[in-house]
Amino acid sequence: MKEIAPDARAFHELAAAADRLLAALDGLTDADAAAPSRLPGWSRGHVLSHLAAQAPALERLLTWARTGVETPQYASRAARDAEIEAGTRLSADALVTRVRQSAAHWQDAAESLPEPAWDATIRPFTGESCTPRRILVIRLRELVLHLVDLDLGHEIDGVPPHARDIVLADVLGYYAHADGVPAFTLLDAEGARLARFGHGGPVVRGTRAAHLAWLSGRSDGAALAADELPDLPPWI
Structure with missing residues (x-):
């Protein structure tokens, strides 16, 4: 938490x-x-x-x-x-x-x-x-x-970076312990790894704001780059 x-x-x-x-x-x-x-x-x-x-x-x-x-x-x-x-x-x-x-x-x-x-x-x-x-x-x-x-x-991309990163870390922490989370890896826009869930699965790349919007259910993930976006369980 x-x-x-x-x-x-x-x-x-x-x-x-x-x-x-x-x-x-x-x-x-x-x-x-x-x-x-x-x-x-x-x-x-x-x-x-x-x-x-x-x-x-x-x-x-x-x-x-x-x-x-x-x-x-x-x-x-x-x-x-x-x-x-x-x-x-x-x-x-x-x-x-x-x-x-x-x-x-x-x-x-x-x-x-x-x-x-x-x-x-x-x-x-x-x-x-x-x-x-x-x-x-x-x-x-x-x-x-x-x-x-x-x-x-x-929109999420207007959130100041420090506040955005606190909320993003919180959402990632939720998914780290939630049931039914598929395997996938998150990379930021520069290619640095933000999180990895399980082993294998798709790689999802994008800005931190785009990740937060998708993970929190505030976007469909269209701003992210991935061969296929994983199907996430509901957040909170």
């Missing part, structure tokens, strides 16, 4: 990712929010409602780390889904305000977390045990990928 240190650079990347997303929401109308996102079955409003609810959910994990009292990210999947759905009934202005306020509150909570708490053991909704250093990656990943999902003109 990818983790990053809670240092000034990490906090800057998180704040910058939130700023990019919020800038994209400037002038969003109710019709815009009701329009489909790139995620099947979700409107832009669903994506925004998820982002607004996810920040305090991740903050609950920071509370767990700080206090030692088990504080689940969500009460249940049903409660999580109901909260997202309820948010879609808000106006675009109200949704954007929730995203902005929750992002600022989460950033403050992360930056003020006491040093010993960063080594505490917590458990996200996905079930694995980790430290809050992992939560920094999850939050960055959500901000980076959901900006693309909003379908407001942003």
